[in-house]
Amino acid sequence: xxxxxxxxxxxxxxxxxxxFSSCASIVSRSRxxxxxxxxxxxxxxxxxxxKGRQVFSGKTPAVVRLKSGAGYFQxxxxxxxxxxxxxxDRTIFIESQIDGWYFGNIFLGGVLGMLIIDxxxxxxxxxxxxxxxxxxxxxxxxxxxxxxxxxxxxxPDELKxxxxxVEQ
Numbered sequence: 001x002x003x004x005x006x007x008x009x010x011x012x013x014x015x016x017x018x019x020f021s022s023c024a025s026i027v028s029r030s031r032x033x034x035x036x037x038x039x040x041x042x043x044x045x046x047x048x049x050x051k052g053r054q055v056f057s058g059k060t061p062a063v064v065r066l067k068s069g070a071g072y073f074q075x076x077x078x079x080x081x082x083x084x085x086x087x088x089d090r091t092i093f094i095e096s097q098i099d100g101w102y103f104g105n106i107f108l109g110g111v112l113g114m115l116i117i118d119x120x121x122x123x124x125x126x127x128x129x130x131x132x133x134x135x136x137x138x139x140x141x142x143x144x145x146x147x148x149x150x151x152x153x154x155x156p157d158e159l160k161x162x163x164x165x166v167e168q
Contacts, residue, residue: 030068030122034094036080036132037061043084043136050077068096069122076125080132087136096125 036045038060047056047064056064060082070076075096083089102114102124118124140156155163 030125031065032068032127032130034064034066034127034130034132035061036064036082038082038084038090038133039135040084040087043082043087046081046083048079048081066094066127067122068099068125068127069119070096073119073124076122076127082132082134082136084136086139088139090134090136092129092132092134094127094129096127099124099126 041060043060045056045058045060045062045064046054047066049055050070055066055078056062058064066078067076075098076094077096078094080092080094081089082092102118140150140154140159
């Protein structure tokens with residue numbers, strides 16, 4: 001009698017774990033650290049999500065923990081803008097990818113893991129961009145209206161076609 005009860009409890013426990021667990025939520029995570037650095041350092045970082053909301057603002061170097069999901073069955077996408085006075089801005093795009101562990105739900109996580117837990121928690125997605133290290137280039141654009149004298153070697157090649165020779 002006790003052996004049958006133990007067997008039933010074990011079977012029910014196994015079924016409960018199988019039905020109510022989720023593979024990617026157990027093995028993976030829903031937030032990932034992204035290391036951001038720049039040359040020159042102490043540049044301003046502004047990160048916005050897919051809806052245009054700012055999720056982080058700070059200076060380089062920084063480590064930012066970003067969500068991999070943006071909603072039910074929706075991957076996260078971010079725009080990272082790095083700027084520093086006297087330098088051209090850089091924009092980097094980060095996009096989540098499907099996590100391979102999500103498909104482990106077929107064998108271990110069950111229907112709830114595949115259709116509810118992993119999609120809601122964002123664990124079905126992963127952020128593969130873990131390091132951003134940008135070399136900012138000095139800006140050649142005039143910040144104020146008027147004439148600016150530059151050395152010909154400091155003018156980018158793509159702008160040289162627009163130059164006009166001034167005679168004395």
